[in-house]
Amino acid sequence: MFKKWFKSDAPKKPAAPEVMGLYLGGSFELDALKLKLLTPQLCIEGAASKHLIQAVGQAELDSGGTLLRFYTDDDAFLQVVLDGGMSENHITDVKLWYFYSTTTIGNQAQWQQCLNNEISRPTYELEGHSFSRVWDAVGEESPPVAVTEKTWEED
Template sequence: MWNRLFGNGSDAASPSVAVVRDITIGRQVRVDPLAWRRLPGAAFTLDRDTLEISAQGIIKLDEGGYVHRFYTDDELMLQAVSQKADGSDADDFTLFRPWTSTYPAGPWDTAFADRLRKPDWEEAGLPPYRRFWYPGDDREQPPVQLWEAVYWERDAAPVKHVKQACMLYARDVAEGGVVAGQELLLAIAMQPERGDLTHEIMVGLPLLPAEFSA
Protein backbone atom coordinates (compact mmCIF):
# COMPACT_ATOMS: atom_id res chain seq x y z
CA MET A 1 0.00 0.00 0.00
CA TRP A 2 0.98 3.63 -0.04
CA ASN A 3 3.84 3.86 2.42
CA ARG A 4 5.12 7.27 1.33
CA LEU A 5 3.43 10.58 2.00
CA PHE A 6 2.74 12.59 -1.11
CA GLY A 7 4.27 15.98 -1.67
CA ASN A 8 3.09 18.73 -3.98
CA GLY A 9 4.51 19.69 -7.36
CA SER A 10 3.66 18.84 -10.94
CA ASP A 11 5.45 16.59 -13.40
CA ALA A 12 5.92 18.46 -16.64
CA ALA A 13 9.46 17.31 -17.43
CA SER A 14 8.52 14.97 -20.25
CA PRO A 15 5.50 14.58 -22.48
CA SER A 16 5.91 10.80 -22.53
CA VAL A 17 4.28 8.57 -19.94
CA ALA A 18 5.81 5.52 -18.34
CA VAL A 19 4.91 1.93 -19.14
CA VAL A 20 4.57 0.21 -15.78
CA ARG A 21 4.44 -3.59 -15.83
CA ASP A 22 3.34 -3.28 -19.50
CA ILE A 23 0.45 -0.99 -18.49
CA THR A 24 -0.15 2.29 -20.31
CA ILE A 25 -2.76 4.13 -22.37
CA GLY A 26 -4.49 1.92 -24.93
CA ARG A 27 -3.76 -1.39 -23.23
CA GLN A 28 -5.86 -3.83 -21.25
CA VAL A 29 -5.26 -4.97 -17.69
CA ARG A 30 -6.68 -8.21 -16.37
CA VAL A 31 -7.33 -8.33 -12.63
CA ASP A 32 -7.89 -11.53 -10.65
CA PRO A 33 -11.48 -11.28 -9.29
CA LEU A 34 -10.38 -13.15 -6.17
CA ALA A 35 -8.70 -9.90 -5.11
CA TRP A 36 -12.13 -8.55 -4.07
CA ARG A 37 -14.17 -11.73 -3.82
CA ARG A 38 -12.02 -12.87 -0.90
CA LEU A 39 -13.20 -9.81 1.07
CA PRO A 40 -16.73 -10.64 2.24
CA GLY A 41 -18.86 -7.59 2.87
CA ALA A 42 -16.42 -5.20 1.22
CA ALA A 43 -17.84 -2.13 -0.49
CA PHE A 44 -15.37 -2.58 -3.34
CA THR A 45 -16.77 -4.82 -6.07
CA LEU A 46 -16.36 -5.00 -9.83
CA ASP A 47 -18.53 -6.63 -12.48
CA ARG A 48 -15.60 -7.32 -14.80
CA ASP A 49 -11.98 -8.39 -14.64
CA THR A 50 -10.61 -6.44 -17.62
CA LEU A 51 -9.71 -2.75 -17.53
CA GLU A 52 -9.33 -0.70 -20.72
CA ILE A 53 -6.82 2.04 -19.95
CA SER A 54 -7.82 5.31 -21.64
CA ALA A 55 -5.90 7.90 -19.57
CA GLN A 56 -2.82 8.06 -17.41
CA GLY A 57 -1.68 10.35 -14.61
CA ILE A 58 1.72 11.01 -13.08
CA ILE A 59 2.55 12.59 -9.73
CA LYS A 60 6.11 13.50 -8.79
CA LEU A 61 6.72 13.25 -5.07
CA ASP A 62 8.74 15.88 -3.24
CA GLU A 63 10.59 13.23 -1.25
CA GLY A 64 11.51 11.37 -4.43
CA GLY A 65 9.48 8.80 -6.25
CA TYR A 66 6.43 8.78 -8.49
CA VAL A 67 2.78 7.81 -8.41
CA HIS A 68 1.46 6.38 -11.69
CA ARG A 69 -2.31 6.30 -12.18
CA PHE A 70 -4.11 4.41 -14.95
CA TYR A 71 -7.76 5.26 -15.66
CA THR A 72 -10.66 3.64 -17.49
CA ASP A 73 -13.49 5.58 -19.14
CA ASP A 74 -15.67 4.94 -16.09
CA GLU A 75 -12.92 6.26 -13.78
CA LEU A 76 -11.61 3.09 -12.24
CA MET A 77 -8.07 3.85 -11.13
CA LEU A 78 -5.14 1.44 -10.94
CA GLN A 79 -2.24 3.02 -9.08
CA ALA A 80 1.45 2.14 -8.84
CA VAL A 81 4.15 3.79 -6.70
CA SER A 82 7.80 3.72 -7.76
CA GLN A 83 11.12 5.39 -7.03
CA LYS A 84 12.11 5.58 -10.70
CA ALA A 85 10.31 7.78 -13.22
CA ASP A 86 9.90 4.88 -15.65
CA GLY A 87 8.07 2.82 -13.02
CA SER A 88 10.36 -0.17 -13.48
CA ASP A 89 10.74 -0.61 -9.72
CA ALA A 90 7.05 -0.14 -8.82
CA ASP A 91 6.22 -2.23 -5.77
CA ASP A 92 3.04 -0.70 -4.36
CA PHE A 93 -0.24 -1.27 -6.23
CA THR A 94 -3.85 -0.35 -5.47
CA LEU A 95 -7.13 -0.40 -7.38
CA PHE A 96 -9.90 2.14 -6.72
CA ARG A 97 -13.42 2.73 -7.95
CA PRO A 98 -15.47 5.93 -7.57
CA TRP A 99 -18.00 6.01 -4.74
CA THR A 100 -19.31 9.59 -4.72
CA SER A 101 -18.49 12.87 -6.45
CA THR A 102 -19.99 16.13 -5.14
CA TYR A 103 -19.53 19.88 -5.39
CA PRO A 104 -19.07 22.13 -2.35
CA ALA A 105 -21.99 24.43 -1.60
CA GLY A 106 -19.74 27.43 -2.23
CA PRO A 107 -16.33 28.93 -1.43
CA TRP A 108 -17.37 29.15 2.22
CA ASP A 109 -18.05 25.40 2.45
CA THR A 110 -15.03 23.96 4.28
CA ALA A 111 -16.73 20.91 5.79
CA PHE A 112 -14.99 18.42 3.49
CA ALA A 113 -11.59 20.03 4.01
CA ASP A 114 -12.14 19.90 7.76
CA ARG A 115 -13.03 16.21 7.57
CA LEU A 116 -9.79 15.45 5.71
CA ARG A 117 -7.88 16.39 8.86
CA LYS A 118 -9.69 13.87 11.09
CA PRO A 119 -8.33 10.44 12.12
CA ASP A 120 -11.58 8.68 11.16
CA TRP A 121 -13.85 8.84 8.13
CA GLU A 122 -17.55 8.05 8.05
CA GLU A 123 -19.44 8.04 4.76
CA ALA A 124 -23.08 7.26 4.04
CA GLY A 125 -23.51 3.63 3.02
CA LEU A 126 -20.03 2.64 4.19
CA PRO A 127 -18.57 1.33 7.46
CA PRO A 128 -16.14 3.53 9.42
CA TYR A 129 -12.55 3.79 8.19
CA ARG A 130 -9.42 4.65 10.14
CA ARG A 131 -6.75 6.98 8.80
CA PHE A 132 -3.98 4.92 7.19
CA TRP A 133 -1.43 7.70 7.13
CA TYR A 134 -0.06 8.98 10.46
CA PRO A 135 -0.57 5.56 12.13
CA GLY A 136 -1.09 5.69 15.88
CA ASP A 137 -1.70 9.45 15.83
CA ASP A 138 -5.22 10.54 16.77
CA ARG A 139 -4.56 14.24 16.34
CA GLU A 140 -5.83 16.24 13.40
CA GLN A 141 -3.34 16.23 10.53
CA PRO A 142 -3.19 18.24 7.31
CA PRO A 143 -4.25 16.44 4.14
CA VAL A 144 -1.56 15.53 1.63
CA GLN A 145 -1.18 18.06 -1.19
CA LEU A 146 -0.21 17.01 -4.71
CA TRP A 147 -0.42 17.87 -8.40
CA GLU A 148 -1.30 15.27 -11.02
CA ALA A 149 -0.53 15.63 -14.73
CA VAL A 150 -3.14 13.72 -16.78
CA TYR A 151 -2.50 12.38 -20.29
CA TRP A 152 -4.89 11.04 -22.93
CA GLU A 153 -2.13 10.10 -25.37
CA ARG A 154 1.20 8.46 -24.60
CA ASP A 155 3.42 10.84 -26.56
CA ALA A 156 1.49 14.08 -26.16
CA ALA A 157 1.53 16.83 -23.58
CA PRO A 158 -0.74 16.47 -20.54
CA VAL A 159 -4.33 17.57 -21.13
CA LYS A 160 -4.67 18.95 -17.61
CA HIS A 161 -3.00 19.41 -14.24
CA VAL A 162 -5.12 18.66 -11.19
CA LYS A 163 -4.47 20.03 -7.71
CA GLN A 164 -5.48 17.62 -4.97
CA ALA A 165 -5.71 17.51 -1.19
CA CYS A 166 -6.24 13.95 -0.03
CA MET A 167 -6.18 11.50 2.84
CA LEU A 168 -6.07 7.71 2.79
CA TYR A 169 -8.13 5.57 5.17
CA ALA A 170 -8.39 1.81 5.67
CA ARG A 171 -10.38 -0.83 7.50
CA ASP A 172 -9.91 -4.53 8.14
CA VAL A 173 -12.38 -6.85 6.43
CA ALA A 174 -12.99 -9.98 8.50
CA GLU A 175 -14.93 -13.22 8.14
CA GLY A 176 -15.61 -15.40 11.16
CA GLY A 177 -13.32 -13.25 13.26
CA VAL A 178 -10.41 -13.73 10.86
CA VAL A 179 -9.08 -10.73 8.94
CA ALA A 180 -9.28 -11.48 5.22
CA GLY A 181 -7.65 -8.27 4.05
CA GLN A 182 -7.94 -4.50 3.96
CA GLU A 183 -10.28 -2.15 2.16
CA LEU A 184 -9.20 1.41 1.42
CA LEU A 185 -10.99 4.74 1.17
CA LEU A 186 -9.39 7.68 -0.61
CA ALA A 187 -10.93 11.10 0.07
CA ILE A 188 -9.85 13.85 -2.35
CA ALA A 189 -10.62 17.53 -2.78
CA MET A 190 -9.67 18.01 -6.42
CA GLN A 191 -9.54 20.99 -8.75
CA PRO A 192 -8.16 21.11 -12.31
CA GLU A 193 -6.45 24.31 -13.38
CA ARG A 194 -9.20 26.74 -14.40
CA GLY A 195 -11.76 24.12 -13.33
CA ASP A 196 -14.25 23.50 -10.53
CA LEU A 197 -13.49 22.06 -7.12
CA THR A 198 -15.07 18.65 -6.44
CA HIS A 199 -15.08 16.26 -3.50
CA GLU A 200 -14.29 12.68 -4.47
CA ILE A 201 -14.63 9.48 -2.48
CA MET A 202 -13.08 6.29 -3.87
CA VAL A 203 -13.02 2.81 -2.36
CA GLY A 204 -10.32 0.34 -3.20
CA LEU A 205 -7.99 -2.43 -2.19
CA PRO A 206 -4.28 -3.23 -2.35
CA LEU A 207 -3.18 -5.54 -5.17
CA LEU A 208 -0.34 -8.02 -5.24
CA PRO A 209 1.73 -8.09 -8.46
CA ALA A 210 0.45 -11.61 -9.13
CA GLU A 211 -3.17 -10.38 -9.07
CA PHE A 212 -3.02 -8.37 -12.31
CA SER A 213 -1.32 -8.42 -15.70
CA ALA A 214 -1.33 -6.52 -18.99
Protein backbone atom coordinates in the same frame (compact mmCIF):
# COMPACT_ATOMS: atom_id res chain seq x y z
CA MET B 1 17.64 15.15 -51.28
CA PHE B 2 14.00 16.12 -51.82
CA LYS B 3 13.02 14.25 -48.66
CA LYS B 4 14.96 16.76 -46.62
CA TRP B 5 13.06 19.65 -48.20
CA PHE B 6 9.55 18.21 -47.93
CA LYS B 7 9.86 16.04 -44.88
CA SER B 8 7.58 17.12 -42.06
CA ASP B 9 9.13 16.58 -38.68
CA ALA B 10 6.16 16.89 -36.39
CA PRO B 11 7.30 17.36 -32.81
CA LYS B 12 7.11 14.10 -30.91
CA LYS B 13 4.90 14.01 -27.86
CA PRO B 14 6.50 12.74 -24.67
CA ALA B 15 5.49 9.16 -24.01
CA ALA B 16 3.18 8.36 -21.12
CA PRO B 17 4.93 6.59 -18.24
CA GLU B 18 4.75 2.79 -18.03
CA VAL B 19 5.34 0.37 -15.16
CA MET B 20 4.44 -3.28 -14.35
CA GLY B 21 3.32 -3.78 -17.96
CA LEU B 22 0.71 -1.02 -17.53
CA TYR B 23 0.60 1.51 -20.38
CA LEU B 24 -1.73 3.88 -22.19
CA GLY B 25 -4.06 1.83 -24.40
CA GLY B 26 -3.21 -1.37 -22.54
CA SER B 27 -5.30 -3.39 -20.13
CA PHE B 28 -5.09 -5.34 -16.92
CA GLU B 29 -7.23 -8.02 -15.35
CA LEU B 30 -8.03 -8.84 -11.73
CA ASP B 31 -8.61 -12.43 -10.69
CA ALA B 32 -12.38 -12.81 -11.23
CA LEU B 33 -12.84 -15.42 -8.48
CA LYS B 34 -10.97 -13.38 -5.87
CA LEU B 35 -12.94 -10.28 -6.84
CA LYS B 36 -16.23 -12.18 -6.54
CA LEU B 37 -15.25 -13.42 -3.07
CA LEU B 38 -14.23 -9.91 -1.96
CA THR B 39 -17.27 -8.10 -3.39
CA PRO B 40 -19.49 -8.53 -0.28
CA GLN B 41 -16.82 -6.70 1.76
CA LEU B 42 -16.67 -3.72 -0.61
CA CYS B 43 -18.61 -0.44 -0.44
CA ILE B 44 -18.87 -0.26 -4.22
CA GLU B 45 -20.94 -2.23 -6.68
CA GLY B 46 -20.05 -3.52 -10.10
CA ALA B 47 -16.26 -3.56 -9.79
CA ALA B 48 -14.92 -4.87 -13.08
CA SER B 49 -12.30 -7.58 -13.35
CA LYS B 50 -11.13 -6.40 -16.80
CA HIS B 51 -9.89 -2.83 -17.23
CA LEU B 52 -8.86 -0.86 -20.32
CA ILE B 53 -6.38 1.95 -19.64
CA GLN B 54 -7.70 5.10 -21.31
CA ALA B 55 -5.47 7.71 -19.65
CA VAL B 56 -2.30 7.88 -17.57
CA GLY B 57 -1.41 10.51 -14.98
CA GLN B 58 1.89 11.35 -13.32
CA ALA B 59 2.47 13.58 -10.30
CA GLU B 60 5.73 14.30 -8.53
CA LEU B 61 5.39 14.18 -4.74
CA ASP B 62 7.12 16.50 -2.27
CA SER B 63 8.73 13.42 -0.71
CA GLY B 64 10.65 12.81 -3.94
CA GLY B 65 8.41 9.96 -5.02
CA THR B 66 6.17 9.68 -8.05
CA LEU B 67 2.48 8.92 -8.25
CA LEU B 68 1.22 7.17 -11.40
CA ARG B 69 -2.46 6.71 -12.11
CA PHE B 70 -3.82 4.44 -14.81
CA TYR B 71 -7.39 5.61 -15.51
CA THR B 72 -9.75 2.90 -16.71
CA ASP B 73 -12.86 2.72 -18.85
CA ASP B 74 -15.17 2.29 -15.84
CA ASP B 75 -14.23 5.43 -13.86
CA ALA B 76 -11.68 3.64 -11.71
CA PHE B 77 -7.94 4.11 -11.54
CA LEU B 78 -4.99 2.01 -10.50
CA GLN B 79 -2.64 4.14 -8.41
CA VAL B 80 1.04 3.18 -8.25
CA VAL B 81 3.43 4.98 -5.87
CA LEU B 82 7.14 4.81 -6.68
CA ASP B 83 10.03 6.03 -4.56
CA GLY B 84 13.55 6.56 -5.92
CA GLY B 85 12.96 5.59 -9.55
CA MET B 86 10.47 4.50 -12.17
CA SER B 87 10.93 0.71 -12.26
CA GLU B 88 9.10 -2.14 -10.54
CA ASN B 89 11.86 -2.19 -7.91
CA HIS B 90 10.79 1.29 -6.75
CA ILE B 91 7.08 0.53 -6.20
CA THR B 92 5.97 1.12 -2.61
CA ASP B 93 2.19 0.95 -3.01
CA VAL B 94 -0.51 -0.11 -5.50
CA LYS B 95 -4.23 0.56 -5.00
CA LEU B 96 -7.33 0.23 -7.17
CA TRP B 97 -9.64 3.20 -6.62
CA TYR B 98 -13.32 3.61 -7.43
CA PHE B 99 -15.20 6.81 -6.69
CA TYR B 100 -17.91 6.26 -4.10
CA SER B 101 -19.32 9.77 -4.37
CA THR B 102 -18.23 13.27 -5.26
CA THR B 103 -19.20 16.51 -3.56
CA THR B 104 -19.23 20.02 -4.94
CA ILE B 105 -17.72 22.59 -2.59
CA GLY B 106 -19.34 25.95 -3.29
CA ASN B 107 -17.90 28.25 -0.65
CA GLN B 108 -15.38 28.58 2.18
CA ALA B 109 -17.87 27.46 4.86
CA GLN B 110 -18.58 24.21 2.99
CA TRP B 111 -14.85 23.64 2.55
CA GLN B 112 -14.22 24.19 6.26
CA GLN B 113 -17.09 21.81 7.15
CA CYS B 114 -15.57 19.17 4.87
CA LEU B 115 -12.10 19.64 6.40
CA ASN B 116 -13.39 19.51 9.97
CA ASN B 117 -15.78 16.58 9.68
CA GLU B 118 -15.31 14.58 6.50
CA ILE B 119 -11.72 14.40 5.27
CA SER B 120 -8.27 14.64 6.81
CA ARG B 121 -9.22 12.38 9.72
CA PRO B 122 -7.25 9.30 10.84
CA THR B 123 -10.37 7.08 10.46
CA TYR B 124 -13.48 7.25 8.33
CA GLU B 125 -16.79 5.39 8.67
CA LEU B 126 -18.83 4.39 5.62
CA GLU B 127 -21.70 1.90 5.43
CA GLY B 128 -20.59 0.21 8.63
CA HIS B 129 -16.97 -0.10 7.47
CA SER B 130 -14.13 1.65 9.25
CA PHE B 131 -11.23 2.87 7.13
CA SER B 132 -7.86 3.97 8.49
CA ARG B 133 -5.43 6.39 6.90
CA VAL B 134 -2.58 4.61 5.12
CA TRP B 135 -0.12 7.51 4.94
CA ASP B 136 1.95 9.01 7.70
CA ALA B 137 0.76 12.23 9.27
CA VAL B 138 1.81 14.29 12.22
CA GLY B 139 -1.09 14.46 14.65
CA GLU B 140 -4.77 13.72 14.22
CA GLU B 141 -5.32 15.77 11.08
CA SER B 142 -3.71 15.44 7.69
CA PRO B 143 -4.73 18.48 5.65
CA PRO B 144 -5.17 18.16 1.88
CA VAL B 145 -2.10 18.78 -0.25
CA ALA B 146 -2.20 20.25 -3.75
CA VAL B 147 -0.75 17.91 -6.36
CA THR B 148 -0.23 18.75 -10.02
CA GLU B 149 -0.82 15.79 -12.32
CA LYS B 150 0.23 15.62 -15.97
CA THR B 151 -2.08 13.37 -17.96
CA TRP B 152 -1.91 11.55 -21.27
CA GLU B 153 -4.98 10.31 -23.15
CA GLU B 154 -5.45 8.12 -26.17
CA ASP B 155 -5.92 10.15 -29.36
